Structure formats: structure tokens, C-alpha cells
Amino acid sequence: DGGITQSPKYLFRKEGQNVTLSCEQNLNHDAMYWYRQDPGQGLRLIYYSQIVNDFQKGDIAEGYSVSREKKESFPLTVTSAQKNPTAFYLCASRTVSGTIYGYTFGSGTRLTVV
Amino acid sequence: AQSVTQLGSHVSVSEGALVLLRCNYSSSVPPYLFWYVQYPNQGLQLLLKYTSAATLVKGINGFEAEFKKSETSFHLTKPSAHMSDAAEYFCAVSAGNEKLTFGTGTRLTIIP
Numbered sequence: 066d067g068g069i070t071q072s073p074k075y076l077f078r079k080e081g082q083n084v085t086l087s088c089e090q091n092l093n094h095d096a097m098y099w100y101r102q103d104p105g106q107g108l109r110l111i112y113y114s115q116i117v118n119d120f121q122k123g124d125i126a127e128g129y130s131v132s133r134e135k136k137e138s139f140p141l142t143v144t145s146a147q148k149n150p151t152a153f154y155l156c157a158s159r160t161v162s163g164t165i166y167g168y169t170f171g172s173g174t175r176l177t178v179v
Numbered sequence: 180a181q182s183v184t185q186l187g188s189h190v191s192v193s194e195g196a197l198v199l200l201r202c203n204y205s206s207s208v209p210p211y212l213f214w215y216v217q218y219p220n221q222g223l224q225l226l227l228k229y230t231s232a233a234t235l236v237k238g239i240n241g242f243e244a245e246f247k248k249s250e251t252s253f254h255l256t257k258p259s260a261h262m263s264d265a266a267e268y269f270c271a272v273s274a275g276n277e278k279l280t281f282g283t284g285t286r287l288t289i290i291p
Contacts, residue, residue: 071222074220086220098215098278098279105284107269107281107282108281115276123278153220155223157223157279167213167225167279168225168279169274170222172222173194173221173222
């Protein structure tokens with residue numbers, strides 16, 4: 066079955082450490098997105114990519130970095146510059162012509178700073 | 180610019196009662212509107228979508244929503260709540276720029 070796989074499901078980070086969250090899709094979708102979810106704040110867009118080797122900052126990109134070397138993969142790195150990284154991170158994708166179809170979401174990664 | 184406002188961060192209804200979750204949007208162009216459901220520690224699942232066809236949209240699990248342009252609303256309803264409906268619900272809008280903007284969510288609790 067096609068879908069989006071996020072790994073790991075749970076991740077613990079020490080202060081000052083960079084960590085990378087994986088997002089892989091086999092839906093042949095062109096665009097991919099990273100959202101951060103905090104209680105009571107809904108989903109906030111971190112980065113998005115509509116084509117390989119190109120990506121744009123979202124509303125809260127500071128302290129995060131991404132790459133899009135393959136169509137299927139859009140990893141997110143949470144750097145030490147992100148002062149409050151504890152959150153639930155969701156990856157999503159859609160086809161370029163799929164505006165009216167909404168997004169397909171992964172099952173999320175919960176990141177905790179220890 | 181586009182935005183979504185969900186009125187009520189928490190809604191409680193009795194099992195078998197009507198579910199009504201409110202969503203108002205703001206958009207400078209005709210919008211596409213979506214409702215998603217999220218169960219604990221899971222991703223978001225699409226419930227239904229409005230894409231400028233019929234204004235009354237039927238989705239999965241017995242949910243439906245009506246697009247009212249004059250009220251800029253897209254409220255989600257279900258005639259009879261079931262225990263399995265307990266979850267968080269997100270309204271989202273996409274209006275021309277193709278990015279989805281989400282509301283802050285409504286947590287639905289079902290009272291036995």
C-alpha cells in the first residue's frame with residue numbers, strides 16, 4: 066500500500082544535539098511538507114518542497130533544516146539552534162495538481178528534549 | 180492571505196447526540212476547505228473536502244459539512260455521536276497558493 070512513513074515514532078534529544086527526522090513516501094507525490102504540532106496551536110508549517118532540489122521556508126523555519134535530494138524523501142533536521150524542539154512533527158505530501166485533494170499525512174514523530 | 184478559526188477548543192457531547200464543530204475561514208479567493216481527524220499520537224486523516232462542487236459535502240464515518248459563502252463557514256456535523264468519534268478535529272483552507280492553513284483544532288469528547 067502507498068503511504069508516508071515517518072521514523073522514528075519517538076525520539077529523544079539531548080541539549081545541543083542535532084537530530085534528523087525521516088519522511089519517506091511511495092505515492093509519487095511531488096510536494097512534501099513538514100509541520101510542527103503543539104497543544105492548542107494546531108499545525109504550523111516548517112518547510113515545504115514542491116520539487117526535487119528545491120524547498121521553501123514556512124512560518125517557523127528557524128532552527129530547522131531540510132533537504133530534498135530524492136522525490137521520495139524529505140528529511141528534517143532539528144538543530145541545536147531550535148530552543149524549544151519538544152513537539153509532535155508531521156510530514157505530509159500531495160501531487161502538484163492535488164490541491165483539491167488535500168494532503169496525505171504520516172503518523173508523526175514525537176520529539177522530546179531530555 | 181488565508182486563515183481558519185475554529186470556535187471551541189473543546190466540545191463535549193453525549194453519545195447519540197448531534198455533533199457540531201465550527202469552522203470559519205478567511206480567503207481572498209475561492210477556497211478549498213478540508214476537515215481532518217486526528218487520534219492520539221497519530222497523523223491526520225481526511226474526513227471530507229469542499230472543492231467548489233456541491234456545497235453540502237459528505238465524508239467518512241457519517242460526517243458532513245456545509246459550505247456557506249455568505250457566512251464564510253464550513254461547520255462539521257454528525258447526527259448521532261459515537262464513542263469512536265472522540266478525537267481532535269482540524270479545519271483547513273487552501274486558497275490559490277496551494278498551502279494548507281490549519282485551525283487550532285477542536286478536541287471532541289463523547290460522554291457515555
